[in-house]
Amino acid sequence: MVVQDVVFWILSVMAVCAALGVVLVKDLFRAALLLIVVFMAVAGFFVLLSAEFLAVVQVLIYVGAIAILIIFAVMLTRDVQHGNLPNRLQIPAAVFASLLLAVLVTVAVDTKWDFLPSEQQERAELVQTSSVTTLSGDVLTDSGVTSPDDQAEVQGSGLADLLIGDYVLPFEVVSVLLLAALIGALALVRPDPGTGRG
Amino acid sequence: MSFEAFLIVAAILFCIGLFGALARRNVLVVLMSIELMFNAVNVTLVAMAKYLAPAALQDDISSVLTGQVFAVFIVTVAAAEIALGLGIVFAMYRTNESVDLTEATQLRH
Numbered sequence: 061m062v063v064q065d066v067v068f069w070i071l072s073v074m075a076v077c078a079a080l081g082v083v084l085v086k087d088l089f090r091a092a093l094l095l096i097v098v099f100m101a102v103a104g105f106f107v108l109l110s111a112e113f114l115a116v117v118q119v120l121i122y123v124g125a126i127a128i129l130i131i132f133a134v135m136l137t138r139d140v141q142h143g144n145l146p147n148r149l150q151i152p153a154a155v156f157a158s159l160l161l162a163v164l165v166t167v168a169v170d171t172k173w174d175f176l177p178s179e180q181q182e183r184a185e186l187v188q189t190s191s192v193t194t195l196s197g198d199v200l201t202d203s204g205v206t207s208p209d210d211q212a213e214v215q216g217s218g219l220a221d222l223l224i225g226d227y228v229l230p231f232e233v234v235s236v237l238l239l240a241a242l243i244g245a246l247a248l249v250r251p252d253p254g255t256g257r258g
Numbered sequence: 259m260s261f262e263a264f265l266i267v268a269a270i271l272f273c274i275g276l277f278g279a280l281a282r283r284n285v286l287v288v289l290m291s292i293e294l295m296f297n298a299v300n301v302t303l304v305a306m307a308k309y310l311a312p313a314a315l316q317d318d319i320s321s322v323l324t325g326q327v328f329a330v331f332i333v334t335v336a337a338a339e340i341a342l343g344l345g346i347v348f349a350m351y352r353t354n355e356s357v358d359l360t361e362a363t364q365l366r367h
Binding site: 061064065068072075076079080082083088091092095098099102105106108109110111113114117118121122125126129130132133134136137144145146147149150152153154156157158160161164165168169173174175176177180183184185187188218219221222223226227230231234235237238240241242244245246248249 | 259261262263264265266267269270271272273274275276277278280281282283284286287289290291293294297300301304305307308309310311315319320322323324326327329330331333334335336337338339340341342344345346347348349351357358359360
């Protein structure tokens with residue numbers, strides 16, 4: 061537990077400092093690189109929260125795709141010399157953000173959360189980490205899930221089963237959304253057929 | 259490493275992102291700030307999935323994964339958003355020769 065605490069605090073400091081850097085650093089390219097640090101720290105949080113599949117997805121999609129796209133955009137727009145200027149709303153925005161932070165922290169600390177009962181914790185963790193692999197009966201027996209019914213339940217409740225089971229409709233809708241967004245992005249940046257320019 | 263600590267770190271990340279999205283002139287920084295906010299929300303969702311007991315826990319053990327399912331959808335929507343957002347950035351750069359949001363006033367009457 062102590063190791064996890066230390067890792068958590070390292071990741072927290074890393075994430076918060078890098079996030080501040082993204083917003084405050086003058087050089088856009090450095091800001092994009094700091095964004096990658098934030099993404100990696102969040103992937104670390106996911107590992108700590110026993111969401112290994114999401115951690116991998118985070119590295120693949122955010123670091124591998126989104127951050128690279130942003131770096132391309134920074135390079136292609138050649139506006140790097142202007143850097144990261146504030147607009148007139150800087151002080152109101154800072155006040156609003158800190159007020160919201162105060163509210164969120166108060167809610168997080170004051171709310172009486174309905175925590176997972178400790179006898180369910182190990183089973184829940186098994187289900188959460190087993191997202192993509194199918195656990196064998198032996199592993200489950202070692203972890204205290206002994207009855208065949210319980211084993212079948214844990215084995216059939218990975219993230220993949222949920223995505224193409226209970227949540228198949230949102231899954232398909234989000235696929236169509238992604239396709240539509242990509243086609244829309246292509247249509248936006250395509251040169252005008254008449255003039256050959258944008 | 260309590261549940262509240264995760265929520266507070268996520269809240270800090272979200273508020274930094276909010277500040278960046280509101281107070282910066284460069285559209286790329288605004289997009290990066292929006293990604294920060296997406297990530298903060300994802301951390302909150304996954305932390306809740308890990309620590310809190312869902313109402314349907316007694317019927318179905320897989321309900322502890324609901325938060326992760328939501329996070330997967332958010333990642334997908336964030337990817338769609340950044341693709342479209344960068345498309346708009348390039349279109350804006352071509353017409354304005356700048357990525358400064360305060361100069362994007364063509365839609366003003």
